[in-house]
Amino acid sequence: MKAKLCFKFTCGIVLSLFFVACNQTSVSSVKQSIPTPFKNIYEVTSKGGNYTIIFSPATANMPLNEYFDMEVYVRGQTKQVLDYSLELQIDAGMKTHNHGMNISPNITALGKGKFKVEGMLFHMPGNWFLRFLVSRGVISDKAEINLVITQ
Amino acid sequence: MKSKKLFTSVGYVITVLLLLGSSNGFSENNDIGRPVFSSLEVSLIKTLSSKNYSKKSDLSNKMSGISMAISFGKNLFFDPELSGDGTVSCATCHNPLMSWGNHQTITSLRPDNPSTRHVPSLLGVRYNRWYFWDGRADSLWSQAIKPIENTSEMAGSRVQVAQYIINTPSLKADYEALFGVIPELLLTTELPNSARPVSGDGSHVEHQAWIKLSPKIRKEINRLFTNIGKSIAAFEETLVIKNTPFDEFADNITEDEGKSRTYTGVLSNSALRGLKLFIGKAGCSNCHFGPNFSDGEFHHSFIRPVLLQGDLGRYDGIKKLLKDPFNGKSEFSDSKQPTKLDYVYQNVEFRGQFKTPSLRNIAQSYPYMHTGEFKTLKSTIEYYNTISERMSPDDHQELLLKSLSLSDPEVNDLVELLKTLSEKTIRNY
Numbered sequence: 350m351k352a353k354l355c356f357k358f359t360c361g362i363v364l365s366l367f368f369v370a371c372n373q374t375s376v377s378s379v380k381q382s383i384p385t386p387f388k389n390i391y392e393v394t395s396k397g398g399n400y401t402i403i404f405s406p407a408t409a410n411m412p413l414n415e416y417f418d419m420e421v422y423v424r425g426q427t428k429q430v431l432d433y434s435l436e437l438q439i440d441a442g443m444k445t446h447n448h449g450m451n452i453s454p455n456i457t458a459l460g461k462g463k464f465k466v467e468g469m470l471f472h473m474p475g476n477w478f479l480r481f482l483v484s485r486g487v488i489s490d491k492a493e494i495n496l497v498i499t500q
Numbered sequence: 501m502k503s504k505k506l507f508t509s510v511g512y513v514i515t516v517l518l519l520l521g522s523s524n525g526f527s528e529n530n531d532i533g534r535p536v537f538s539s540l541e542v543s544l545i546k547t548l549s550s551k552n553y554s555k556k557s558d559l560s561n562k563m564s565g566i567s568m569a570i571s572f573g574k575n576l577f578f579d580p581e582l583s584g585d586g587t588v589s590c591a592t593c594h595n596p597l598m599s600w601g602n603h604q605t606i607t608s609l610r611p612d613n614p615s616t617r618h619v620p621s622l623l624g625v626r627y628n629r630w631y632f633w634d635g636r637a638d639s640l641w642s643q644a645i646k647p648i649e650n651t652s653e654m655a656g657s658r659v660q661v662a663q664y665i666i667n668t669p670s671l672k673a674d675y676e677a678l679f680g681v682i683p684e685l686l687l688t689t690e691l692p693n694s695a696r697p698v699s700g701d702g703s704h705v706e707h708q709a710w711i712k713l714s715p716k717i718r719k720e721i722n723r724l725f726t727n728i729g730k731s732i733a734a735f736e737e738t739l740v741i742k743n744t745p746f747d748e749f750a751d752n753i754t755e756d757e758g759k760s761r762t763y764t765g766v767l768s769n770s771a772l773r774g775l776k777l778f779i780g781k782a783g784c785s786n787c788h789f790g791p792n793f794s795d796g797e798f799h800h801s802f803i804r805p806v807l808l809q810g811d812l813g814r815y816d817g818i819k820k821l822l823k824d825p826f827n828g829k830s831e832f833s834d835s836k837q838p839t840k841l842d843y844v845y846q847n848v849e850f851r852g853q854f855k856t857p858s859l860r861n862i863a864q865s866y867p868y869m870h871t872g873e874f875k876t877l878k879s880t881i882e883y884y885n886t887i888s889e890r891m892s893p894d895d896h897q898e899l900l901l902k903s904l905s906l907s908d909p910e911v912n913d914l915v916e917l918l919k920t921l922s923e924k925t926i927r928n929y
Contacts, residue, residue: 413789448896451797472795
């Protein structure tokens with residue numbers, strides 16, 4: 350019993366380190382087979398390793414100081430479509446400035462882990478973090494990605 | 501002997517003047533005083549050109565860009581009869597001869613009820629995302645009508661404005677040509693001389709007069725009042741600054757010229773060094789970017805600690821904006837599209853924040869900051885030089901705003917740059 354727990358704990362640490370490493374990669378424009386009409390697709394793994402977040406802005410780039418919409422797909426660890434409902438919250442900010450977004454985007458669940466996000470706004474140039482909080486009931490997992498917004 | 505001494509003195513004075521005439525002691529004709537601009541810096545400079553201004557009209561105002569509305573709005577802008585006592589027009593504070601501001605720290609039109617903030621210039625106002633220093637209006641037309649009823653400003657009322665339009669044949673004709681016939685209901689009802697909703701004072705005589713009017717009449721009055729705002733806004737949209745020496749430089753510089761310092765000499769060496777600082781070390785372009793030199797958003801620049809000052813800026817502005825009966829989601833907006841209001845929310849971070857002003861024509865738009873407390877560009881930049889000392893523990897900790905510690909010549913170079921954001925001749929609007 351003790352050995353089993355220890356194994357689980359060790360696996361947990363290894364997995365966590367793996368996902369921390371994944372999260373430290375910068376923006377990767379990974380083309381995935383998700384049904385989005387948008388061109389730029391970003392991907393990030395949640396810190397707990399439960400989810401892969403795939404998101405795509407409706408604009409050509411992540412624009413500076415212009416409102417834009419996104420599609421977000423919350424998938425499982427291996428990018429499989431999940432068969433249970435989830436809640437998604439989105440936050441963003443500039444750590445070097447110590448402020449967040451000046452707006453709160455509207456997030457609409459479209460089913461099967463797909464979400465429509467309206468009204469995103471990165472109002473200043475520089476380094477932003479974009480954070481996704483995925484909740485299944487009271488159990489949450491978050492993913493964070495760094496974005497450089499240029500003029 | 502005497503003449504030789506005099507000659508030597510004159511030579512000395514000339515030499516000193518030549519040295520003083522250029523910052524850092526560099527001659528204006530010497531390449532040493534001209535900065536190199538990298539490819540990235542050249543591309544940043546080009547983003548600041550007026551050529552990048554949006555061509556979009558205001559969808560919430562169907563009068564946007566309509567020449568007849570611009571003309572009608574211009575007449576209204578200069579008309580003191582829109583005020584309660586017939587003495588104050590929009591132009592009283594937004595004086596065309598004073599860069600469409602008034603050069604006063606705080607305006608005191610009504611000594612018993614003074615304003616609390618500095619009058620901003622209207623140049624480039626069409627490119628704002630939000631209006632007023634605290635962003636309590638989300639369109640230029642909904643901004644334009646608020647000073648009419650502000651008791652610190654024009655101290656009038658919407659019913660008085662309606663009466664004035666209805667009873668002045670030339671204005672009534674112009675209004676009806678733009679907006680259609682004024683409803684019979686308004687023409688046949690005996691309206692009070694003055695009436696308006698007075699927030700927080702239900703016993704106010706003008707409020708009492710307002711609520712005695714039927715809902716249908718109140719709606720028609722509001723319609724007419726917002727149409728007046730849309731006409732004034734159509735005129736104010738024409739107030740722009742586009743053809744400055746800076747724009748000429750930004751439009752013409754190439755990457756190769758930036759690297760080799762062979763760009764043409766529209767700007768002085770001092771202004772060029774100021775530009776290098778502006779987009780680099782001084783960090784001005786973190787907030788003052790794009791063709792309007794503003795992010796159009798809000799920041800706390802520690803002019804007053806929020807708890808002592810009592811002016812919460814954007815924090816209160818959001819409350820007022822969401823309650824504004826003339827905001828972009830109201831029935832008076834000409835657009836039914838989703839609006840930026842859908843994404844507005846309240847956050848304690850917003851306490852003490854005020855809107856980033858445009859820097860176009862800034863040399864003529866003194867004094868500076870929302871309190872108007874700095875009389876010169878130099879003193880404003882020097883404030884940012886020591887800004888860390890002004891942050892109090894109760895303020896939101898804006899880590900970006902740290903003392904710049906620029907040298908005196910660097911401050912002067914930034915001032916010289918800012919002077920290039922004005923047009924060479926005063927435009928006749």
